[in-house]
Amino acid sequence: MDNSKKTKKPLSKALKTFYGVGDCAFSLMTSVENYFFPFFLTNLAQFDLGLAALIQTITSGVDAAISWIYGAIIDGSKPMKWGRYRSWLIALPWIVPLLYALQFVKFGNNAINAVTIIIGFLASHMIWNIPYVANVSLITLAAQTPEDRSQLTATRGAWANMSRVLFPYVGIPMASFFAGIIGETNQYAATAFVLGVIMAVMYYAHFKMFDGYEDVDVVTDVKSKKADKMSGGDMLKSLFQNPPLLVLLIADVSKFLFNFLLGGIAVYYFTYVAQNAALLPTYIFIANILGVIGSYVSKNFAKTLSTRTAAIVFFVITAAVLIVAKLLWASVSVYVVIILLSIGQFSYGVNYSLIPALYADCVIYSEWKTGKKASGWIMGLQNLPLKVSILLRGLIISAVLASANFTPDIDPAQASDALKNAITNGFMLIPAIFSLVSAVLLVVGFKITREKVVEYQEEINSRTA
Structure with a gap:
C-alpha cells in the first residue's frame, strides 16, 4: 500500500x-x-x-x-x-x-x-x-x-x-x-x-x-x-529526474569533509602549528558542545529562513570563519583560532541537521513528479557523500603532509613555515573552499523552496484522498 x-x-x-x-x-x-x-x-x-x-x-x-x-x-x-x-x-x-x-x-x-x-x-x-x-x-x-x-x-x-x-x-x-x-x-x-x-x-x-x-x-x-x-527503473527515475537531489548529493560532501578534515588534522595543527598539544582536548570539547547546540537550534533557523536558505547561510559562515582563521593564524592567539573553528563547528552542527531535511524535501519532489514514494532510496543516498568524503579525507591529508615533506620525527619546535602553511591549508582553506562550492551549488541548483514543498505535498494528498 x-x-x-x-x-x-x-x-x-x-x-x-x-x-x-x-x-x-x-x-x-x-x-x-x-x-x-x-x-x-x-x-x-x-x-x-x-x-x-x-x-x-x-x-x-x-x-x-x-x-x-x-x-x-x-x-x-x-x-x-x-x-x-x-x-x-x-x-x-x-x-x-x-x-x-x-x-x-x-x-x-x-x-x-x-x-x-x-x-x-x-x-x-x-x-x-x-x-x-x-x-x-x-x-x-x-x-x-x-x-x-x-x-x-x-x-x-x-x-x-x-x-x-x-x-x-x-x-x-x-x-x-x-x-x-x-x-x-x-x-x-x-x-x-x-x-x-x-x-x-x-x-x-x-x-x-x-x-x-x-x-x-x-x-x-x-x-x-x-x-x-519500487522497481530499478523507478529508482533511477527518482534520481535522474530529480535535479535538486543530484545537486544536494554533491553539495553534501563538504559537510562531512569539514568534520573529517578538522578531526583528522587537528592533532597536527596543535602539535606543529600552535605547538601546544595540550590545547587539543579543550578545542575538541568546545567544538563538540557547539556542534550539539548548532544541531538543536537548527530548527529555529529553518523556521526563520527556510531550510534551504539556512543551509546556504551556514555553509557561507563555515567558509568565512575558516578563511579568517587561515588569514590570521600566524598573527593572533591560538585561542582566537579555537573560537573561529568552534564557530565553524556550530555551523557544521546546524547543517548536519538541516541537510537531511533537504533530502526529505527531495522525497516529496520525487513523489510529486513520478508518483512513487522513494523515501528509503533517496534518504539512503546520504551514504554516498559520506563515503566519498571519507575517501577524500585520506587523500587530502596525505597530500597536504606530503607537500611539505612531513615526517613523524620532525621536532614540533623546528616545524618549517612550509609545513605550518600546508597544515593550515588542510585544516582551514580546503574545507572553506568546499563549503563555498556547496553554498553556490545550493543557490544555483537546489530550487525546492519551502512554499513549493507545501504545494507538492498538497497535490500528493489530493491524488490519494
Whole structure:
C-alpha cells in the first residue's frame, strides 16, 4: 500500500524530544571503529603494516562501493509486519553486536583472523546500514510539514552529535574496564558488543516512537502490490529526474569533509602549528558542545529562513570563519583560532541537521513528479557523500603532509613555515573552499523552496484522498 495514505498524526512529544537517541547510540557504537580499528590491527592483533593496510583497504573499499544499495533494498522489498520502514528497526539491529565484535577479535592464525575481521566488518556494516537508512526515512512519514521535518532532523542531529561529547566518558572507560577483565587484546570486541546492544535497544525505542505513523495495512491486490514496490527503473527515475537531489548529493560532501578534515588534522595543527598539544582536548570539547547546540537550534533557523536558505547561510559562515582563521593564524592567539573553528563547528552542527531535511524535501519532489514514494532510496543516498568524503579525507591529508615533506620525527619546535602553511591549508582553506562550492551549488541548483514543498505535498494528498 502507498505510504502516502498514512493517517495524519501530529508529532508526538516523544518524537520531538527523544528522536535521535538511537542515532546517539549508533554513533557511540561506530566510534569504537573510528577511534580504535587501526590501532587494534597494528598493536593488538599485531598484523604487519602491509596486512593491516590491506584489511582497511578491502573493508573501506567494499563498504563505499555498496553504500547506495540499502535504500534500494528497503524500497524494493515487500513491506514486513510493521511497515516498509519501521519494521527494519526491530528486525536487524539485534544481529549487529555479535558481528561487530568479530571485527575486534584476535585469535591464532593471522590469515584466518584477518578473514574473520573482514567478514565481521562487512557483515556488521551491511546489517546496520539497513535500519540506519530506514530510521532516517521515517522522518518523511511522520513529518507533515517543512517545520515538522526541521524539528525531527534537529532533534536527531543534536542527539547524534551528543555522542561525540559522550564517547570519551563512555567508550574509552568501558574499553579500559574490559581490558582489566578479559585482557587488553579483546577489550574493543567487548566494548563493540555492549555498545551494539545499546544501539539495538535505542533503535527499539525509535520503533516504539514511530508507532502509528506508517501505514501497515496488508496489500492483497496484485496490481496494488506492484504499484507499492519500487522497481530499478523507478529508482533511477527518482534520481535522474530529480535535479535538486543530484545537486544536494554533491553539495553534501563538504559537510562531512569539514568534520573529517578538522578531526583528522587537528592533532597536527596543535602539535606543529600552535605547538601546544595540550590545547587539543579543550578545542575538541568546545567544538563538540557547539556542534550539539548548532544541531538543536537548527530548527529555529529553518523556521526563520527556510531550510534551504539556512543551509546556504551556514555553509557561507563555515567558509568565512575558516578563511579568517587561515588569514590570521600566524598573527593572533591560538585561542582566537579555537573560537573561529568552534564557530565553524556550530555551523557544521546546524547543517548536519538541516541537510537531511533537504533530502526529505527531495522525497516529496520525487513523489510529486513520478508518483512513487522513494523515501528509503533517496534518504539512503546520504551514504554516498559520506563515503566519498571519507575517501577524500585520506587523500587530502596525505597530500597536504606530503607537500611539505612531513615526517613523524620532525621536532614540533623546528616545524618549517612550509609545513605550518600546508597544515593550515588542510585544516582551514580546503574545507572553506568546499563549503563555498556547496553554498553556490545550493543557490544555483537546489530550487525546492519551502512554499513549493507545501504545494507538492498538497497535490500528493489530493491524488490519494
